[in-house]
Amino acid sequence: MLDPIARVRRFNRAVTSEVGALDTSFLGRGRTLGVARVLNAIGHGRSDVADLRDYLALDSGLMSRFLRSLEEEGLVTTKPHPDDARRRIARLTAAGRREFEAYETLSNRQAQAMIARHSQPHALLAAMDMVAAALGRDRIRIDEVDPRDEQARYCLKEYYAELSRRFARGYDVALSRDPDAVDMMAPRGAFFVALSDGLPLGCVGLKGSGGAVAEIKRLWVAPAARGLGVGRRLMDAAEQAARKLSITTLRLDTNSALGEAQQLYRKTGWTEIERFNDDPYPDLFFEKQLR
Amino acid sequence: MLDPIARVRRFNRAVTSEVGALDTSFLGRGRTLGVARVLNAIGHGRSDVADLRDYLALDSGLMSRFLRSLEEEGLVTTKPHPDDARRRIARLTAAGRREFEAYETLSNRQAQAMIARHSQPHALLAAMDMVAAALGRDRIRIDEVDPRDEQARYCLKEYYAELSRRFARGYDVALSRDPDAVDMMAPRGAFFVALSDGLPLGCVGLKGSGGAVAEIKRLWVAPAARGLGVGRRLMDAAEQAARKLSITTLRLDTNSALGEAQQLYRKTGWTEIERFNDDPYPDLFFEKQLR
DNA sequence: AAATATACCTGACTTAAGTCAGGTATCATG
DNA sequence: CATGATACCTGACTTAAGTCAGGTATATTT
Numbered sequence: 001m002l003d004p005i006a007r008v009r010r011f012n013r014a015v016t017s018e019v020g021a022l023d024t025s026f027l028g029r030g031r032t033l034g035v036a037r038v039l040n041a042i043g044h045g046r047s048d049v050a051d052l053r054d055y056l057a058l059d060s061g062l063m064s065r066f067l068r069s070l071e072e073e074g075l076v077t078t079k080p081h082p083d084d085a086r087r088r089i090a091r092l093t094a095a096g097r098r099e100f101e102a103y104e105t106l107s108n109r110q111a112q113a114m115i116a117r118h119s120q121p122h123a124l125l126a127a128m129d130m131v132a133a134a135l136g137r138d139r140i141r142i143d144e145v146d147p148r149d150e151q152a153r154y155c156l157k158e159y160y161a162e163l164s165r166r167f168a169r170g171y172d173v174a175l176s177r178d179p180d181a182v183d184m185m186a187p188r189g190a191f192f193v194a195l196s197d198g199l200p201l202g203c204v205g206l207k208g209s210g211g212a213v214a215e216i217k218r219l220w221v222a223p224a225a226r227g228l229g230v231g232r233r234l235m236d237a238a239e240q241a242a243r244k245l246s247i248t249t250l251r252l253d254t255n256s257a258l259g260e261a262q263q264l265y266r267k268t269g270w271t272e273i274e275r276f277n278d279d280p281y282p283d284l285f286f287e288k289q290l291r
Numbered sequence: 292m293l294d295p296i297a298r299v300r301r302f303n304r305a306v307t308s309e310v311g312a313l314d315t316s317f318l319g320r321g322r323t324l325g326v327a328r329v330l331n332a333i334g335h336g337r338s339d340v341a342d343l344r345d346y347l348a349l350d351s352g353l354m355s356r357f358l359r360s361l362e363e364e365g366l367v368t369t370k371p372h373p374d375d376a377r378r379r380i381a382r383l384t385a386a387g388r389r390e391f392e393a394y395e396t397l398s399n400r401q402a403q404a405m406i407a408r409h410s411q412p413h414a415l416l417a418a419m420d421m422v423a424a425a426l427g428r429d430r431i432r433i434d435e436v437d438p439r440d441e442q443a444r445y446c447l448k449e450y451y452a453e454l455s456r457r458f459a460r461g462y463d464v465a466l467s468r469d470p471d472a473v474d475m476m477a478p479r480g481a482f483f484v485a486l487s488d489g490l491p492l493g494c495v496g497l498k499g500s501g502g503a504v505a506e507i508k509r510l511w512v513a514p515a516a517r518g519l520g521v522g523r524r525l526m527d528a529a530e531q532a533a534r535k536l537s538i539t540t541l542r543l544d545t546n547s548a549l550g551e552a553q554q555l556y557r558k559t560g561w562t563e564i565e566r567f568n569d570d571p572y573p574d575l576f577f578e579k580q581l582r
Numbered sequence: 583a584a585a586t587a588t589a590c591c592t593g594a595c596t597t598a599a600g601t602c603a604g605g606t607a608t609c610a611t612g
Numbered sequence: 613c614a615t616g617a618t619a620c621c622t623g624a625c626t627t628a629a630g631t632c633a634g635g636t637a638t639a640t641t642t
Contacts, residue, residue, distance in 0.1 A: 002445065007416050007423075008402035010488050014423035015306050032598060050619070062600060064621050086608045086619040111299035117428070120518030124425055125298050127418035127515075132305035134415055137408070154293070197301050227411030323628060340590070353630060355591050377589040377638045 043100030129224035147191040155203035159220035190241040201225035204234040216252040253282030334391030420515035438482040446494035450511035481532040492516035495525040507543040544573030
């Protein structure tokens with residue numbers, strides 16, 4: 001009842017009976033699950049046959065047969081890879097794209113129905129994000145991106161929104177020292193986002209000036225992803241980037257209202273120092289020497 | 292990215308690839324998924340062959356073969372139903388129970404591993420409960436129980452805990468008029484819990500005195516289940532029970548801090564009335580006439 | 583008591599998925 | 613340019629699941 005294990009198992013039961021039905025729903029368009037999965041994977045941008053095989057965990061023989069079957073239906077064409085004629089590339093035909101869209105519409109409708117019935121969709125979506133992040137934890141990637149990218153901008157927007165929720169006096173970016181994008185890109189600095197199956201779950205910026213000292217800025221982890229070690233991985237990525245840029249001293253400012261972040265800094269070799277700027281929001285300052 | 296549909300679909304992907312693997316893990320004990328599922332269903336208390344067939348959605352022929360196979364392995368015995376010799380009852384042998392326990396241990400370990408890796412298991416479990424409740428929404432049952440039952444006591448404990456969180460001055464049951472259990476049981480009243488796959492998600496008490504007036508008490512819905520219409524279903528059950536007991540007037544007290552509940556009352560035919568008791572916690576009073 | 587329905591069983595079949603051993607064309611390398 | 617590796621293909625096979633048409637024993641109805 002209150003037993004965590006029982007709760008997880010209950011979740012598993014709920015999910016296998018409901019989401020399992022979703023998988024099966026790919027049927028009903030006169031195609032078996034195997035070929036439908038291949039069609040969908042191609043539609044989602046996987047074209048390399050080896051990649052498809054790997055992604056779908058299919059035997060090479062089986063993969064070939066599925067592709068032949070899709071070709072016979074006129075939904076897919078294959079051609080040799082321009083760089084290596086042994087490899088093949090699969091693409092959807094116009095008819096194939098229509099079929100793919102039909103599957104997409106079906107999945108979207110199902111997803112839509114699931115939230116539409118709920119009268120608190122925000123909470124439900126947040127819960128789904130959290131579960132998905134925990135389940136897909138091993139597939140969370142840390143990617144270096146331009147801080148003006150869509151995914152970076154999304155993270156920053158969420159970061160500001162969270163600060164204004166958590167600071168008693170609110171938060172206004174204009175009052176803070178918002179770093180220039182170029183300071184957080186090679187060759188001066190770097191910007192990283194954590195991605196789980198395409199969804200941004202966190203970010204961090206390394207703001208350099210060309211010298212030996214750089215600052216860590218904008219460390220944020222989505223509420224759905226807390227407890228998965230994403231913050232630490234982001235910080236590791238930033239530190240590693242700093243080392244590559246020959247930076248020897250890292251500094252950062254933070255606010256004592258952000259307890260989790262502070263804990264992370266203290267656990268990973270940062271030491272508290274004196275205030276080094278006059279930004280109105282931070283009240284805690286840290287430094288870390290990279291050797 | 293921020294698109295709700297994309298988030299649901301991402302959840303589905305995460306879950307099918309991870310939880311799907313769980314299903315497959317029933318293998319690895321030298322048994323196919325089909326027989327393993329039957330063994331597990333029997334272990335979980337389903338003994339009637341027709342019931343098993345129905346639950347697992349199996350053809351009668353296939354079911355027979357699975358049972359024969361389990362009998363040959365010495366894990367299951369079947370015998371005719373005492374009331375109807377056409378029907379059969381399946382039971383685990385000692386060896387069968389051992390095998391079943393082995394599967395259970397396996398599932399439990401997997402569940403354990405999932406939470407153990409997370410550094411905020413409470414939040415994760417709450418999220419899983421919420422998703423499970425939403426997915427299993429159509430299978431939420433409202434059962435009448437003794438208010439001293441384990442499931443009822445669990446709900447009441449959570450109810451009190453929530454009140455003390457939500458009331459600025461906290462909450463102490465001793466100061467409130469805690470109804471006697473017998474007042475919330477036939478023939479004076481009733482008590483209902485909402486159950487989703489065994490997990491209690493909410494409760495409500497109908498406290499009668501033998502007369503034509505009764506009170507609604509202890510309406511609570513688990514945070515994980517809000518937005519699914521559980522509160523309304525509980526209230527409907529209580530009203531129906533009241534009608535059966537020839538009660539014509541229902542009353543209740545509540546606190547304006549409990550906005551969702553208040554909204555529900557106003558939407559379902561309750562009208563605000565004057566204070567009718569001196570309980571220190573409520574500040575809002577409602578009445579509903581049953582015809 | 584006869585007719586009909588029900589619950590389960592058996593055997594023969596189909597389907598989808600998956601495995602495996604070659605086979606062919608292409609590429610990389612000494 | 614010969615050799616071996618690689619990428620994909622084909623055909624023959626296996627496995628697990630599922631379907632379907634009877635069949636037997638028991639229960640219910642008339």
